């Protein structure tokens with residue numbers, strides 16, 4: 001599939017999406033958001049794809065929403081633009097398949113919000129992360145107020161939103177905002193290693209983990225625990241469960257088919 005503002009690549013069971021506006025630090029305009037949404041749909045409906053990786057070309061992962069559009073936007077356009085962004089982030093978070101944000105450089109504003117919609121974040125040591133919207137007299141609008149707070153806690157999230165400060169990847173790792181920090185030269189190989197490891201697990205179990213964690217986190221503990229138990233009933237009906245248990249008993253590696 002041909003895109004203007006992103007590149008996609010299928011590599012075995014991995015699907016790479018690279019934001020491709022390096023001259024503008026991969027800032028998110030409407031076109032890019034629409035193409036990103038399409039690419040995510042393609043990856044989602046392809047049975048062979050087991051893990052989706054999102055990254056950016058050049059020195060940025062993504063420097064946020066395209067500020068140059070802001071002065072031309074009518075309030076109605078702004079609503080449309082913000083809604084489209086939210087829809088894309090929600091779609092990524094709610095995918096049945098795992099996603100990894102490979103943060104190669106700046107992840108700011110809408111760029112950090114995109115990374116937060118992914119399940120796992122691996123960052124280059126050189127990367128900087130933040131929500132600088134406050135410096136523009138606005139505030140995060142692609143889910144950052146909620147997802148950052150749930151990821152690193154209220155105090156730290158409010159500090160990042162209120163100061164607009166950029167933090168180095170190592171600090172982001174310390175806060176639990178990124179899972180791992182590696183030198184830029186190892187970023188792709190380390191991300192691929194993690195993606196390949198996950199791609200060999202049962203897709204059904206992975207989808208259920210996402211469902212129970214993502215829905216459970218916004219529910220009372222008792223409801224989350226109940227969802228976990230109900231999911232257990234489902235997982236025991238799968239071929240993958242039989243395969244996993246038999247492989248253990250037969251002392252061999254399992255091959256999961258997602259059934």
Ligand SMILES: CCCCC/C=C/C(=O)SCCNC(=O)CCNC(=O)[C@H](O)C(C)(C)COP(=O)(O)OP(=O)(O)OC[C@H]1O[C@@H](n2cnc3c(N)ncnc32)[C@H](O)[C@@H]1OP(=O)(O)O
Nearest residue numbers: 023024025027063064065066067068082109110132141142
């Ligand atoms: C409408 C709904 C919105 C929903 C919520 C989302 C909101 C947002 O995301 S608001 C944007 C938040 N992001 C920022 O405020 C970051 C802005 N960028 C910067 O502060 C800097 O560019 C930098 C610190 C990230 C990098 O600085 P530097 O290395 O000096 O690089 P340049 O500033 O020269 O950038 C190169 C090139 O890229 C353009 N650019 C960078 N960020 C954006 C952006 N967010 N939107 C549009 N364009 C951006 C920058 O203007 C330069 O372009 P040229 O001047 O044409 O070379």
